[in-house]
Amino acid sequence: MPWWPAGFARTPAARAFEIAVGAVLTQNTNWRNVERAMANLERDQALDTAVVRALPDETLAELIRPSGFYRIKTGRLKALATAWEEAGGYPALADWDTATLRGWLLGIHGVGRETADDILLYGFARPVWVIDAYTRRLIGRLGFEEQLAALPYDELAARLLANTVDATAERLAAWHGLIVEHAKAHCRVKPTCADCPLQDRCAHGRAELL
Ligand code: SF4
Structure with a gap:
């Protein structure tokens, strides 16, 4: 993986x-x-x-x-x-x-x-979502469905998996890694939205532009 x-x-x-x-x-x-x-x-x-x-x-x-x-x-x-x-x-x-x-x-x-x-x-190598604090933070800020990030662990993991296209273990493993790295580089507790590549797709980031 x-x-x-x-x-x-x-x-x-x-x-x-x-x-x-x-x-x-x-x-x-x-x-x-x-x-x-x-x-x-x-x-x-x-x-x-x-x-x-x-x-x-x-x-x-x-x-x-x-x-x-x-x-x-x-x-x-x-x-x-x-x-x-x-x-x-x-x-x-x-x-x-x-x-x-x-x-x-x-x-x-x-x-x-x-x-x-x-x-x-x-x-x-099982296709599961890992729900950690980084994942919840990013989901909450990107502006998906309201309250999604606050769902209980298993419910959020199941919802994400059901909505993941081609959810192979390889892809999920890579995505989780990308989420963690992104959260460390940009989407910190205090985010650095100005240089974030997701800013134009992110509700929180767009609000920062206003
Ligand atoms: S724009 Fe800001 S809040 Fe949105 S993902 Fe990037 S760092 Fe996080």
Whole structure:
């Protein structure tokens, strides 16, 4: 899948677990901090379910400390690795249909909707929308149907998917990446509309022109 930075894995199975680990570690922090934690895990060959399960909590917590909330995330990674192995690992998980896989992910301690959909889209190439704060912000500002951006997660994701033409996982993965990059470059909390390429299509941006 394009965009998601999973740079260590050599196989689809390793890549899926690396993405899942990154999706947990990026909760409530920025990706720069995640990269430092991921580099520690890679250095100690800990991007592996068996290793994550076997490491003492204190050791794992120290490795992921740069990502913040490291004690909470230690428990979440342990739960993820345990569930992953008990389900049969990547070959078994990759065979499940998307609804089953999503339901299983949401049953793991510390995996919410956004984290589950990151894993589904980038780790398992399933065509789902990831609804994060960047996506809601952009939708709200572009001037789509009123209240769309405020819909509950699953409802908004379903509405977007139903209205997406050619919604392949590859395209959705690329679009989510573009939304994130656009939100970081232009559509920040305080947007820089003057140099935004979407300004003439954006309700908020057009208002800024007046
Ligand atoms: S014009 Fe402004 S509000 Fe609209 S997308 Fe661009 S940065 Fe965001």
